[in-house]
Amino acid sequence: MFKSNYMHSFTEENYLKTIYHLSTTNSLVVSTNQIAEITNTKAASVTDMLKKLSDKKLINYIRYQGVTLTENGKNAALNIIRKHRLWEVFLVEKLGFKWDEVHDIAEELEHINSEMLINRLDDFLGNPSADPHGDPIPDRKGAIQQKKMIRISEMNQSECGIISGVSEHSSIFLKLLDKLGLTLGTHVLVREKIEFDGSVIIQINEQIDQTISRELAKNILIML
Amino acid sequence: MFKSNYMHSFTEENYLKTIYHLSTTNSLVVSTNQIAEITNTKAASVTDMLKKLSDKKLINYIRYQGVTLTENGKNAALNIIRKHRLWEVFLVEKLGFKWDEVHDIAEELEHINSEMLINRLDDFLGNPSADPHGDPIPDRKGAIQQKKMIRISEMNQSECGIISGVSEHSSIFLKLLDKLGLTLGTHVLVREKIEFDGSVIIQINEQIDQTISRELAKNILIML
DNA sequence: TTATTTTTTTAGACTAATCTAAAAATTTAA
DNA sequence: TTAAATTTTTAGATTAGTCTAAAAAAATAA
Ligand SMILES: [Mn+2]
Ligand SMILES: [Mn+2]
Ligand SMILES: [Mn+2]
Ligand SMILES: [Mn+2]
Numbered sequence: 001m002f003k004s005n006y007m008h009s010f011t012e013e014n015y016l017k018t019i020y021h022l023s024t025t026n027s028l029v030v031s032t033n034q035i036a037e038i039t040n041t042k043a044a045s046v047t048d049m050l051k052k053l054s055d056k057k058l059i060n061y062i063r064y065q066g067v068t069l070t071e072n073g074k075n076a077a078l079n080i081i082r083k084h085r086l087w088e089v090f091l092v093e094k095l096g097f098k099w100d101e102v103h104d105i106a107e108e109l110e111h112i113n114s115e116m117l118i119n120r121l122d123d124f125l126g127n128p129s130a131d132p133h134g135d136p137i138p139d140r141k142g143a144i145q146q147k148k149m150i151r152i153s154e155m156n157q158s159e160c161g162i163i164s165g166v167s168e169h170s171s172i173f174l175k176l177l178d179k180l181g182l183t184l185g186t187h188v189l190v191r192e193k194i195e196f197d198g199s200v201i202i203q204i205n206e207q208i209d210q211t212i213s214r215e216l217a218k219n220i221l222i223m224l
Numbered sequence: 225m226f227k228s229n230y231m232h233s234f235t236e237e238n239y240l241k242t243i244y245h246l247s248t249t250n251s252l253v254v255s256t257n258q259i260a261e262i263t264n265t266k267a268a269s270v271t272d273m274l275k276k277l278s279d280k281k282l283i284n285y286i287r288y289q290g291v292t293l294t295e296n297g298k299n300a301a302l303n304i305i306r307k308h309r310l311w312e313v314f315l316v317e318k319l320g321f322k323w324d325e326v327h328d329i330a331e332e333l334e335h336i337n338s339e340m341l342i343n344r345l346d347d348f349l350g351n352p353s354a355d356p357h358g359d360p361i362p363d364r365k366g367a368i369q370q371k372k373m374i375r376i377s378e379m380n381q382s383e384c385g386i387i388s389g390v391s392e393h394s395s396i397f398l399k400l401l402d403k404l405g406l407t408l409g410t411h412v413l414v415r416e417k418i419e420f421d422g423s424v425i426i427q428i429n430e431q432i433d434q435t436i437s438r439e440l441a442k443n444i445l446i447m448l
Numbered sequence: 449t450t451a452t453t454t455t456t457t458t459a460g461a462c463t464a465a466t467c468t469a470a471a472a473a474t475t476t477a478a
Numbered sequence: 479t480t481a482a483a484t485t486t487t488t489a490g491a492t493t494a495g496t497c498t499a500a501a502a503a504a505a506t507a508a
Contacts, residue, residue, distance in 0.1 A: 095344040120319040
């Protein structure tokens with residue numbers, strides 16, 4: 001078993017992951033302040049770390065201009081995300097955790113360093129393609145197959161589909177979805193879109209109708 | 225779920241575990257140099273840490289006189305050992321690792337902090353009482369049931385028993401035991417003790433006879 | 449296009465964990 | 479019971495990651 005990639009510290013890994021998430025959800029180029037906000041640090045600390053990651057050739061960094069991940073940096077980030085999501089599957093599928101309970105534990109487990117471990121875990125779980133929140137799991141080469149999903153708020157009247165993901169991962173949000181029966185795999189049909197407040201009336205699993213707020217509709221992802 | 229014990233750093237946890245192991249295998253009182261050797265640090269660094277652990281009331285420390293664990297320190301150490309051994313069981317039983325491959329990974333996993341996680345893992349594994357090396361697993365209260373075992377080197381001629389543990393955990397030693405068929409659960413009968421070099425002729429599983437060196441005989445533990 | 453606001457970086461300091469070298473205490477040996 | 483050797487502690491530095499305050503650059507507004 002040979003060591004293919006360099007070791008990065010716990011902290012460096014968290015920065016890389018943060019930059020990856022920001023660059024895929026917002027603009028490709030990520031700013032110092034954005035990173036500071038997510039990592040709960042100050043801009044000055046971020047600047048220090050950006051210099052270090054740049055020295056290690058994990059990011060492309062020009063003063064005052066924001067950063068992007070290099071190929072190496074992107075691979076490192078994807079590997080951490082792979083580990084995070086596989087551990088989340090393990091916690092839910094094997095240990096019986098709820099989907100709103102696993103994130104914090106996975107934040108710790110994602111830093112365990114063993115390629116053999118994570119590949120065997122992957123096999124043990126049956127090589128899942130998505131985590132408990134519907135997020136895709138990169139394969140051992142870092143390839144990620146993004147499914148096309150739209151938010152309920154973007155659906156048209158009488159369109160239907162299956163709940164396949166969420167764009168908000170807080171415990172309070174996920175527990176609410178549980179309560180409303182809006183878990184992954186649920187069939188949703190848009191009955192009516194209320195223009196006044198952005199709320200949406202949906203039919204759940206071809207049975208009851210329910211009104212959900214715009215906030216909810218914006219954060220539930222549907223595969224048509 | 226309430227937080228019962230304070231958080232300790234990764235490093236503090238490793239010192240506590242080291243002190244526990246030294247105080248149970250050697251004398252109760254542990255010296256600075258012993259700790260330095262196991263933790264791969266220098267005596268000066270150990271002294272610094274001992275002051276910190278003493279301030280936190282995890283050890284009883286008097287300058288120049290060595291340390292013992294307090295009740296809190298012992299509980300913290302046992303909790304880490306519990307996690308280490310449960311993870312080792314998981315790696316072997318669920319992911320198919322060999323007993324010589326799991327220690328280093330468990331050294332990382334033992335620092336994951338979640339009581340809920342470890343208790344669920346315990347249940348998932350069927351509440352095992354020993355790890356893959358035969359070492360007892362403390363229960364969730366820290367209680368440990370030590371089985372009485374003796375080394376092959378201490379057995380008398382024509383005594384027999386079951387291999388139930390090892391007192392050496394290096395990969396090279398464990399792989400050798402595999403090769404010789406001396407894994408946990410193997411039945412051993414002492415045929416003859418060679419005085420000249422301390423080697424022992426044993427019968428394995430009521431079948432073939434084999435001569436093992438004193439070094440081997442000293443590190444294999446038997447339950448009579 | 450100049451002035452104001454916002455963002456980012458630098459300067460200097462702090463903490464945890466480590467080190468080397470030297471001093472102090474303890475143990476062992478003569 | 480004194481001298482020598484060993485062990486342990488202190489003193490003073492170093493590194494990673496963080497902070498606050500101030501300076502510099504960029505973006506926005508007048
Ligand atoms: Mn997560
Ligand atoms: Mn997830
Ligand atoms: Mn081990
Ligand atoms: Mn073990």
